[in-house]
Amino acid sequence: MYDCFTYTVRATMEGFGFCEPGTVGEFFAKGHATHGGDVVVNPHGGLLSEGYIHRLNHHYEAALQLRSQAENRQVTDARLAVVRCTRCRTWQHPPTETCRHCAGPVAFEPVSGRGTIYSFIVVRQATVPGHQVPYAVALVELAEQADIRITGVVRVPLDEIRVGLPVKADVVTVGDSGQSVVEFITA
Ligand SMILES: [Zn+2]
Numbered sequence: 505m506y507d508c509f510t511y512t513v514r515a516t517m518e519g520f521g522f523c524e525p526g527t528v529g530e531f532f533a534k535g536h537a538t539h540g541g542d543v544v545v546n547p548h549g550g551l552l553s554e555g556y557i558h559r560l561n562h563h564y565e566a567a568l569q570l571r572s573q574a575e576n577r578q579v580t581d582a583r584l585a586v587v588r589c590t591r592c593r594t595w596q597h598p599p600t601e602t603c604r605h606c607a608g609p610v611a612f613e614p615v616s617g618r619g620t621i622y623s624f625i626v627v628r629q630a631t632v633p634g635h636q637v638p639y640a641v642a643l644v645e646l647a648e649q650a651d652i653r654i655t656g657v658v659r660v661p662l663d664e665i666r667v668g669l670p671v672k673a674d675v676v677t678v679g680d681s682g683q684s685v686v687e688f689i690t691a
Contacts, residue, residue: 506562507550517545519601520587521611539579547577567685570675584673584686585612586652595649617673618691619646622653624665634680640665644673644688657687664690 507513514528522543523531531537537545548554548565555561568574569582587599591608595615603610624642627635639657642665646652656673658665670691 505545505550507546507552508556513545513550516601517543520599521590521609544579547574547579563685567675570686571677583614584617586615586646586648587611588613595646595652597652597654615646615648617646619644619653619671621645621658621665621667621669621671621688623667624658626662638662642671642688644671654686656685659687659689 505513505516517523517528517531517537518525523536536542539547546562546565547569548561550562565574565577569577569579570584572578572582587596587610588594589596589603589606589608589610592603592606594603594605596604596610599610599612601610602608622643622645624640626638626640628638630637635657640660640662641655642658643653643655644658646654654673658671659674659676660669660671671688672691673686674689676685676687
């Protein structure tokens with residue numbers, strides 16, 4: 505969770521429905537937001553512990569958690585999740601703190617990681633370590649809802665990639681970089 509200021513975490517926790525409005529202080533004080541609690545927030549220590557690199561460390565930590573490689577910070581049962589309205593049940597991505605459709609409250613819910621390629625490009629100038637050019641980066645439409653799309657490298661031979669191809673998310677370490685990211689493989 506992005507934590508450029510202490511207040512940001514407090515507002516985001518309540519906004520995404522992890523606790524009731526006005527109760528986040530008590531939520532943290534009672535240990536609900538750390539290991540053994542209901543919602544483990546920033547087990548890597550967040551920006552204060554790791555330095556300000558604009559959320560990249562949060563993505564890295566999330567990938568480590570999904571791969572069960574976070575060692576003594578590992579959260580039990582970490583899963584890929586997307587924000588969903590608790591009233592009209594519409595999925596929302598990028599996440600918002602209020603439903604775009606009915607203005608209702610939202611919460612994170614696990615997703616399957618399965619979907620189909622909505623669009624893709626072929627990268628011919630390497631931008632990610634550990635990948636041999638050319639490789640493809642796709643916009644993947646998740647199976648949960650037609651307009652929920654996330655991006656990632658697709659580890660499928662270029663001559664097999666097409667719009668509509670079924671794929672599934674896979675969290676991988678890129679080359680010898682030590683970086684973990686979500687990529688897609690054939691479903
Ligand atoms: Zn809604």
